[in-house]
Amino acid sequence: MKRLRLVAATLALAALAAMGALPARAQYASEFTPAKLVKQGTTTTAWAGPGLVVLQVEVFPNGTFHVVKVIRTTNKGDIAAALEIAKTSIYQPAHRGNTPIHAYYDYTLKFGKSVVRSGEQGAAGGELGHIDALIHAGKYADAKQAAGAFLVAHPGNALALQYLGISDYFSSDFPAAAQAFDKVATIGAPFKEAAAQSFAAVSVRQAGSNPDQALLYAQKAYALDSSPNSLYALGIAEFGMNEYAQSIASLEKARGILFAQKSTPTATKVAVDSHLLQAYLQTGDTANSNAMLAELKTLEPTGNPGAQFVGAFYLQQGVAAAKALKPVEALAALDKAAAAGDPKISEAAYTQAAFVIIQSKSPDYNRVQSYAKKALAIDPNDPTALFARGIGEAGVGQVYHRADLTDAAKATLKKAMQLAKAGNNAALALQIQNFLKHLGG
Structure with a gap:
């Protein structure tokens, strides 16, 4: 799931980058008359x-x-x-x-x-005029240093804080820029777009780790600039707060504007649709989920980001149901996750399904083997899937009193243990070793 969160974050940041810093740069670079x-x-x-x-x-x-x-x-x-x-x-x-x-x-x-x-x-203000000149000359590090020095002597000076913020913004240090702009009660017109984009960028980055702060920054971005960039960040932040209806409203509004613009890059469209897909899934909106999935396949025919998000959603549901000791619901969700079409998620879903059956009251070891074989068809060297297959072989061997299947199970389990050790998965290796001892291997 961590990998999927990284995919989502990468898409989100790519979309912000595609929406671009050029408007803010142009706004700040408007002709200055002393x-x-x-x-x-x-x-x-x-x-x-x-x-x-x-x-x-x-x-x-x-x-x-x-x-x-x-x-x-x-x-x-x-x-x-x-x-x-x-x-x-x-x-x-x-x-x-x-x-x-x-x-x-x-x-x-x-x-x-x-x-x-x-x-x-x-x-633009004695020392502050010098800072303004440095920024226009592209000397952002020098401008930041000068603004910082001025703030030491004049703590809380609003104009100096905005110069500090825009210096960080043009240096792509969005967290520092947002921190500086956040200390200013009223952002001046030349700085508004830069401040909004800084707040939006940090909001997207923090939506998963610090949702409260992310929502606050996204709201500030939208208050400064009601552009698709701010709406997009707001939608992601609302999603992070589990406010799915609000997230859908914000993302749909951003999407309407962006998709109407011929200049909108495909990467931005993919990012917006991907996050809308996740929000639709959370609200059980099958029709819109399927529409987003189809559109994502059209936008990115060589990739499959929609399958990743659909698969991850159902995989998460399946794991939750398994923990709640609801095997029927767990297997139904895991089958949907596997069918989504992302190979890595399919493998994880098949493996998880095998263990759901293993942990049930009356395990069907033939089904265990079936799920394990599907997982191993994707990755023959997955030690967890091999562990599941070994358990399935041992179970069938025990039911039918077949020593050949028990021997096959031991061979499968030994391979799984070797791969677990090679992957530094000591906990898994120990579990396999204990099961082998139970088999007399």
């Missing part, structure tokens, strides 16, 4: 003499501002006049695309006989 000085202010304060003062001004999206600090100066006597000028100036906020955003403006004032504005520079 904050600007619209009108220089005035001062009634005398300055000491020639000098240079550089101030940092925080400019908000609505055009209001706050003079933050003196970055540097060559004449401390000019600072008071510089501050008054900065406080009475008018600024234009920075923009990304057509959207005004929070940013900083480095205001340089040169004092002489009269005040002269020189070398002013708008940026």
